[in-house]
Amino acid sequence: MARTQRSDLTLRIALGTIGFLGIGYGVFRILGNQSVSQPLKLAPWLIGAIVLHDFVLTPIVLSIGLVLTRFVEPRARRYIQGGLVTGALVTAIAIPLIYRRGKNLPGKALLERNYAANLALIIAMIAAVTAAAYAVRVMRDRRDQRGIDTNVRPPTVQTSGTPYPNETT
Amino acid sequence: MPSLRLPETQPLFWPKFSSPLHSPAVIARVGRVLGIVLALCFVTGLLSHYQYHPWHWLPEPASPVWGYRLSQGLHVMTGIAAIPLLLVKLWAVYPKFFEWPPARSVLHGLERISIAILVSTALLELVTGFLNILNWYPWPWGFVFVHYALAYAVMGSIILHIAVKLPVIREGLATKISQNAPPPAAGEAEPESESETAQPAAEQELANATTGHGLSRRGLLIAGGAGVGVVAATTLGQVIPPLEPLALLAPRKVSDGPLGVPINRTAKQAGTTKSAADASWRLTVIGPNPYDLDLAALEALPAADRHFPIACVEGWSVGADWRGPLLVDVLRKAGVDVDGDIRVHVQSLEREGTYNNSIVEGHQLPQALLATHLNGKRLSMDHGFPLRLIAPDRAGVLNTKWIESVRVI
Ligand code: HEM
Numbered sequence A: 001m002a003r004t005q006r007s008d009l010t011l012r013i014a015l016g017t018i019g020f021l022g023i024g025y026g027v028f029r030i031l032g033n034q035s036v037s038q039p040l041k042l043a044p045w046l047i048g049a050i051v052l053h054d055f056v057l058t059p060i061v062l063s064i065g066l067v068l069t070r071f072v073e074p075r076a077r078r079y080i081q082g083g084l085v086t087g088a089l090v091t092a093i094a095i096p097l098i099y100r101r102g103k104n105l106p107g108k109a110l111l112e113r114n115y116a117a118n119l120a121l122i123i124a125m126i127a128a129v130t131a132a133a134y135a136v137r138v139m140r141d142r143r144d145q146r147g148i149d150t151n152v153r154p155p156t157v158q159t160s161g162t163p164y165p166n167e168t169t
Numbered sequence B: 001m002p003s004l005r006l007p008e009t010q011p012l013f014w015p016k017f018s019s020p021l022h023s024p025a026v027i028a029r030v031g032r033v034l035g036i037v038l039a040l041c042f043v044t045g046l047l048s049h050y051q052y053h054p055w056h057w058l059p060e061p062a063s064p065v066w067g068y069r070l071s072q073g074l075h076v077m078t079g080i081a082a083i084p085l086l087l088v089k090l091w092a093v094y095p096k097f098f099e100w101p102p103a104r105s106v107l108h109g110l111e112r113i114s115i116a117i118l119v120s121t122a123l124l125e126l127v128t129g130f131l132n133i134l135n136w137y138p139w140p141w142g143f144v145f146v147h148y149a150l151a152y153a154v155m156g157s158i159i160l161h162i163a164v165k166l167p168v169i170r171e172g173l174a175t176k177i178s179q180n181a182p183p184p185a186a187g188e189a190e191p192e193s194e195s196e197t198a199q200p201a202a203e204q205e206l207a208n209a210t211t212g213h214g215l216s217r218r219g220l221l222i223a224g225g226a227g228v229g230v231v232a233a234t235t236l237g238q239v240i241p242p243l244e245p246l247a248l249l250a251p252r253k254v255s256d257g258p259l260g261v262p263i264n265r266t267a268k269q270a271g272t273t274k275s276a277a278d279a280s281w282r283l284t285v286i287g288p289n290p291y292d293l294d295l296a297a298l299e300a301l302p303a304a305d306r307h308f309p310i311a312c313v314e315g316w317s318v319g320a321d322w323r324g325p326l327l328v329d330v331l332r333k334a335g336v337d338v339d340g341d342i343r344v345h346v347q348s349l350e351r352e353g354t355y356n357n358s359i360v361e362g363h364q365l366p367q368a369l370l371a372t373h374l375n376g377k378r379l380s381m382d383h384g385f386p387l388r389l390i391a392p393d394r395a396g397v398l399n400t401k402w403i404e405s406v407r408v409i
Helices: A003-033 A039-071 A074-100 A113-149 B022-050 B067-096 B106-134 B143-174 B191-195 B203-207 B217-233 B242-244 B273-277 B295-300 B327-332 B362-367
Strands: B283-286 B291-293 B304-311 B315-323 B341-346 B356-361 B367-369 B389-390 B403-408
Touching: A003 A039, A003 B106, A003 B143, A003 B327, A039 A074, A039 B067, A039 B106, A074 A113, A074 B067, A074 B217, A074 B315, A113 B203, A113 B217, B022 B067, B022 B217, B022 B362, B067 B217, B067 B304, B067 B315, B283 B327, B295 B315, B295 B327, B304 B389, B327 B362, B327 B367, B356 B362
Parallel strands: B283 B403
Antiparallel strands: B283 B291, B304 B315, B315 B367, B341 B356, B341 B403, B367 B389
16 A cells, blocks of 8 residues: 555656656747747637636536436436537537538538537437437336335335435435 | 745635645646647647658658548647647636746746646637637737647657646546545555444545545546547547538538639739739749640640549548549650659749649659649639649648749759
């Protein structure tokens, strides 16, 4: 135990030093060529990235989660959350494509697809897969319920659809 | 001491997070994938940088011919895939943002500053990289330079982050995704499990791993993984042409390019529409015995056929058939010893622009073509008529178009 801790410490110090030097080199390069890197204009973008992510994007995502937790029963919620996570990640990539579509010279073959329609298609497919998975879950739970009714032991390994023993924690 | 101390307890209206999805078991697993993806992105980024700035004593190799196609395809694909991964990672660690007190010690304060550098540079690097492949530059700084410099800051702060979090990473990875705590070390009795013989501890932990039956940790990883997978599957078609029908979200539709190859810089953008169409165009060859020749004379030379890809720094690529005389054949006629250690400077008719010239050297030189034809047709104006360079394992823009002269340096 002590030995792994010792070598861990060495590893961590080594990694930390490399990491620090990496950051230092990046900053050094940026400050060393200010006419190109425009640090005074770059800085607000760096801060803005955190502000937009932590104070706009994430609160929106969390509020959606909160609403779901309030109003949707747990079994359905699980699937809705899963589908929303997948769909939102794809949407994040698709939004700039939709926004910039058709703004380029034709020979570039750039951003010519109908991204809004394509995104809709992908979301429809995610929704279909999610709904199918949910339907399977409902059917299985029903079958298991019948098993309990006729006094058959439930499966020993808890599947996510069956109630948990110590729900209060 | 003046009392500038923060209260011991967090403010009344401080956000609280109850979801067990924000746990090291999830964070370390997402972090591991993100770390691998970004390491690949960084290394392939350096390879691309080398294409543009090679050391003279170690010129870019010529084989495999698809080398840059693979490395830059990987660079852009890993960069795209890292965006959804980063979003999941940041969501999972969000409660840490509201840690109280904000800094427990000077060291902890410094760590949080490094975390701020990590998050801001990673977000900006990935977002601007993505907008760049859409040819959209809504910022005032030079993209290539800042992208390169920031990459070190991102990679450096990831490595520092791993150093700081190593114990938590180990703990998180050792925790089964369906558990709350790592399994007890061998020999250590799990106190609770003694009283509950019928209910093994692991099963209890499993129960704790879902919030009131909401999305489980495994569920989050599956849904997040599906998001990354869909993004990758629907963009890969701009690198791997057979997958183009799936490429619903790929920026380029490679097959729509004229003669089957997209254009990055048009003749109009380059300002070569007139000069390249001029009937008096001649290629000047500068060596010991300089000479020049017109298009008919060039086409009278023995032509070679090569299948080389155009692989753009923006990540798309496509293989193509090129035809034209070998660069070395043209140079030999100017009395150049092409077997010597020479570098050849290729100059475009384009007057301005960073990529209006390029250097061919090393193993690429004997394979380089002065192409007059692309995929069986004469070069179009946008593809570099009357003459363009094409060489193997070479970044797209380094295959100079609208050639005016070649010169040994
Ligand atoms: C671009 C890359 C990454 C970003 C932006 C990022 C961001 C963050 C942030 C903001 C935190 C919260 C820090 C705090 O205030 O304590 C965090 C924690 C953490 N990260 Fe990362 N991270 C990245 C890569 C990684 C990698 C490669 C790993 C490796 C597995 C990793 C594993 C962890 C772990 C284990 C924690 C601690 C979670 C806890 O204490 O509960 N991260 N990360």
